[in-house]
Amino acid sequence: MMDGFGERSLFRRVAIIGLGVIGGSLGMALTQGRVVEEVVGFDRDPATLEVALATHTVHRIATDPVEAVRGAQVVVLATPVSLYPALLAQIGPALAPGTIVTDVGSTKRWVVETMSSQLPTGCFFVGGHPMAGSEKRGIEGADRYLLENAVYVLTPDEHTDPEALAQIEGLVMAIGARVVCLAPAEHDHVVALVSHLPHMVAVALMETLGASGEHRSMATMLAAGGFRDTTRIAAGDPRMWCDIAWTNREALLAVIDQYQASLARIAEAIRTYDPKREGEAATEAAADGALPGVGVGSGSLGEPCRGGSGSSSELSTTNKLSAVLAHARQARLAIPGRAKGVLPGIHEVIVTVADEPGIIGKIAQILGAQAINIADIEILRVREGHGGTIRLGFAHGHEADLAVDYLRDAGIIVKRI
Amino acid sequence: MMDGFGERSLFRRVAIIGLGVIGGSLGMALTQGRVVEEVVGFDRDPATLEVALATHTVHRIATDPVEAVRGAQVVVLATPVSLYPALLAQIGPALAPGTIVTDVGSTKRWVVETMSSQLPTGCFFVGGHPMAGSEKRGIEGADRYLLENAVYVLTPDEHTDPEALAQIEGLVMAIGARVVCLAPAEHDHVVALVSHLPHMVAVALMETLGASGEHRSMATMLAAGGFRDTTRIAAGDPRMWCDIAWTNREALLAVIDQYQASLARIAEAIRTYDPKREGEAATEAAADGALPGVGVGSGSLGEPCRGGSGSSSELSTTNKLSAVLAHARQARLAIPGRAKGVLPGIHEVIVTVADEPGIIGKIAQILGAQAINIADIEILRVREGHGGTIRLGFAHGHEADLAVDYLRDAGIIVKRI
Incomplete structure (x- = not known):
């Protein structure tokens, strides 16, 4: 052939x-x-x-x-x-x-x-x-x-x-x-879990928002990144999704059932959550002059909810919500990120610049003159006529280090992350 | 003061x-x-x-x-x-x-x-x-x-x-x-809807994935962009989320209840979905030489699930699933996108380039020489040593048009989107 x-x-x-x-x-x-x-x-x-x-x-x-x-x-x-x-x-x-x-x-x-x-x-x-x-x-x-x-x-x-x-x-x-x-059936079960269920979950979120009556317009206005990300797939083609639901009905209904049971358990954990002991632990620690958790997301990074106090192991068994949340966090962090290609681990640099015309060109020129290849670039945030934040990615760590040096020499605010 | x-x-x-x-x-x-x-x-x-x-x-x-x-x-x-x-x-x-x-x-x-x-x-x-x-x-x-x-x-x-x-x-x-x-209570109800509910929804998705037994590792491997987006927030700080659940318990439990009812209705719509009439319509249309829906996502863009056939209005009332999906899609499209700043409507251009060192610099130089300011830039996909796709954004339509001309003159594959 x-x-x-x-x-x-x-x-x-x-x-x-x-x-x-x-x-x-x-x-x-x-x-x-x-x-x-x-x-x-x-x-x-x-x-x-x-x-x-x-x-x-x-x-x-x-x-x-x-x-x-x-x-x-x-x-x-x-x-x-x-x-x-x-x-x-x-x-x-x-x-x-x-x-x-x-x-x-x-x-x-x-x-x-x-x-x-x-x-x-x-x-x-x-x-x-x-x-x-x-x-x-x-x-x-x-x-x-x-x-x-x-x-x-x-x-x-x-x-x-x-x-x-x-x-x-x-x-x-x-x-x-x-x-x-x-095998075809295994494929269908796996995609029911990682693709079809998330779609219906997102559709149900949009339905709930739609049924929120007086709160609806304010809720739509305040919908921040988390809501937008979680519901993005709900904008998928209805025709295609009808086809999917029809041709994978059995597996999809099975995972929706499992999902409803999971969410019911989480609701029960919220209903029975008892912060008192944690509150006492925090108060005691504060009295000792060591405020646990001050600096959200810095000192507490990676700790499970009940971690950091002497009685953490006991608390973690009596408090289901924290265990569920910590478990979900670990599981989510274990999922590999969105690959843009076969780039090796990207080494990143954050640049804060004034919004002058040609600033991207200027950065590219400074690095190009040193033969430092920009493997990835992303404008994170910008205020027109004011300034913005740009993320640069490099294939190798030493390139990122050199980029910091050369950009700093040119008077640009830059940090390695 | x-x-x-x-x-x-x-x-x-x-x-x-x-x-x-x-x-x-x-x-x-x-x-x-x-x-x-x-x-x-x-x-x-x-x-x-x-x-x-x-x-x-x-x-x-x-x-x-x-x-x-x-x-x-x-x-x-x-x-x-x-x-x-x-x-x-x-x-x-x-x-x-x-x-x-x-x-x-x-x-x-x-x-x-x-x-x-x-x-x-x-x-x-x-x-x-x-x-x-x-x-x-x-x-x-x-x-x-x-x-x-x-x-x-x-x-x-x-x-x-x-x-x-x-x-x-x-x-x-x-x-x-x-x-x-x-008002404080209204704030709490609205964020329960657009922030706290989506978080618990994402946590439940991770729990369901975690409980999928033999399918778990394959499911994690196949988790595509939709799953990653929907569950991203599940990686949030457990301590902060325990605090949120505790201090907004009432509103959160109320919206979880509403959400579970929505999802149950969707499951019922999937269970009772009857594609036969749509299938017949498609077969008849195909026999007429006009295949409806061939070209997924092009011709069918924006159509509700049952649209495009003569009996669409009748079908749309008898088929709940399509109505739910179409409704969710419209509602999701109505939510404004993630704003990176106060940039006016960005005009976009897609560039497909060979992966030669300094290609971003080259593009920036070509446009900089013409005083065309790149307001946004994003590397969409890349294969190292091979090539990639870059999105460029401009504040004004004529800048995007000029960019296409100048880049094309330089032998770069470019399209306006």
């Missing part, structure tokens, strides 16, 4: 149906990364097709799905999963024997069952789910590097053709994603 | 007890913004005090809280709220008549009651709660511009001295924050 096409091309032709965030990002990675000879794209939205061509998301566009899949060795379904049956009925007759169909849908058990019963004989199916997304929707949210270093789950089962699986693994690795193989 | 001290100084001396994120940020804004003559800081952690001096967070440090408050016109309590009583017992005798005590605690009804019963006669209390925070803790997370443009709630009640309130309002406005006045 691959002979005669340059070393770097795994396939002659890949068709992508649906050029949203994932379909578009995959297209860009395949096209711009020269992974395949030709990427053909279809989307029902003509404007999307135009953008797809202009941004080198695909090599060629098709005006209908049947035209898109003709002659393709690999067909990627990147539409809502509920459309797969209708789509397959349409493109099935046009699929050549040996064609590998794969998808990027968020649930897998239903998809694998549906595909195996509907795919034409002689074609192969390999279920896939890249664990990546964007706050922007559609092709505008597609990014050449979105799938770079992302976990890309493939869900073979006992009917999956090993050679077809190996081919799709090769394709996924070629775009720099990390392959994880899971 | 203010005569004899330059026009820009509202007070001669402000004392801040507790130099964590909020106390430290307030200190930096007052000190570096020249809002007051002298800021004296105390924190029980000696290393924090050292950093506070080195970073111009305060003008002077004190070795105990009593020394810190001596001669101060305003005393800011920025420790966990449960420490206020002990702290007040310690500093009370050192407060001069007329001193205004204020705080930055997360709950207000309990605080206002406690302070009004324990504050020495002749002193005034004004409750405060700046709605801002940082992922970093302690003074390391303090930022000169953190409170810039942030909502800063003050909670006067019928006992509050109007002149003291006016003075604190002046202080808050001087650092660029936006004053919102709320």
Whole structure:
């Protein structure tokens, strides 16, 4: 299948149906990364097709799905999963024997069952789910590097053709994603936990806010970063989420049940929380001249709630709330942060600057003149005409140290963090 | 009180007890913004005090809280709220008549009651709660511009001295924050909704993940951006959150109850969701050659779940799940985004670049040479030695247009978004 096409091309032709965030990002990675000879794209939205061509998301566009899949060795379904049956009925007759169909849908058990019963004989199916997304929707949210270093789950089962699986693994690795193989049902249970449950949790938060009557407008105004972060995913596409809820109903309802039980336990811990002993401990310590906890978040960093006093072990067993909160904190800190790529541990520097035009250019120039590469940069906060705070990241510690020295020499307020 | 001290100084001396994120940020804004003559800081952690001096967070440090408050016109309590009583017992005798005590605690009804019963006669209390925070803790997370443009709630009640309130309002406005006045109980109900409930919701998510047995390690590995965002606040300081739960128990338990009822309704909507009619509609439409929804997130952007088909209105009333999801989405989109400052609407450009050392410098130089000011910059994704995607923000649309032209002329792949 691959002979005669340059070393770097795994396939002659890949068709992508649906050029949203994932379909578009995959297209860009395949096209711009020269992974395949030709990427053909279809989307029902003509404007999307135009953008797809202009941004080198695909090599060629098709005006209908049947035209898109003709002659393709690999067909990627990147539409809502509920459309797969209708789509397959349409493109099935046009699929050549040996064609590998794969998808990027968020649930897998239903998809694998549906595909195996509907795919034409002689074609192969390999279920896939890249664990990546964007706050922007559609092709505008597609990014050449979105799938770079992302976990890309493939869900073979006992009917999956090993050679077809190996081919799709090769394709996924070629775009720099990390392959994880899971059974379809296990995939669905895991994503119910880490993706579908959080979505419904966020939706319920928005519902609660919406039902808050007289407090609603003030609450919306005061919604700070924590609320915004926690509910961000609630803005997800309702159509896609209906599909997810429908095709992963059993696992999703099971984890919602577990979640409700957890929250009920937390509410009970709040109801029965007794701060008196802690209060006494604090008062005694204060009388000794050592105020525990003064300096929130500095001295108390990393301590469990009841830590720091002589009777901490006893208190921690009698006070469930503090144990629950400390446990959640530890568990959350153990989750790796959002990787922007395969950068090694970033070494950071915080710069506080006056808001003069070209200040970023000035910083970049100072460091560029010393051949210090800025690996990451982020404007944290700014007041126009006044000043702002910029975070700079460097791949190596000595670069960060040098950056501090050179920027300080130039009269810029800078600190290593 | 203010005569004899330059026009820009509202007070001669402000004392801040507790130099964590909020106390430290307030200190930096007052000190570096020249809002007051002298800021004296105390924190029980000696290393924090050292950093506070080195970073111009305060003008002077004190070795105990009593020394810190001596001669101060305003005393800011920025420790966990449960420490206020002990702290007040310690500093009370050192407060001069007329001193205004204020705080930055997360709950207000309990605080206002406690302070009004324990504050020495002749002193005034004004409750405060700046709605801002940082992922970093302690003074390391303090930022000169953190409170810039942030909502800063003050909670006067019928006992509050109007002149003291006016003075604190002046202080808050001087650092660029936006004053919102709320009754203590209303404040507590609103923050229960937008801050304390989301925290417990995130803690329950971590608990559910922790109890997932065999799936736990895979789930942690696959936790994508949505899960990380939704649970980020669960890493909050357990001590502070015990204090919050304790001092806002009633309002918090009430909103948890409402929340559990919301989630139960959503679970019921998932249980009773019937996609058949939608499936039929999709199949019929596909047979007509018009595949609805192909191109996830492009054509379907902004549509409610059941929209786009002729029978949408009927379907939307019979299908609760789609209505709930669409409603949550609209409500979430209505919440303003995280403001980094008072920048006017940013005009954005996406640049895809090779990862050559100094590429940020090159971009900055090209734009600097044309006097185009980069108002915001963010590295979205990067693959070391390969390339990456950078977002540039400009204050004005024509700057963004010019930036596209000049960068394109330099051979850089760039698009306006």
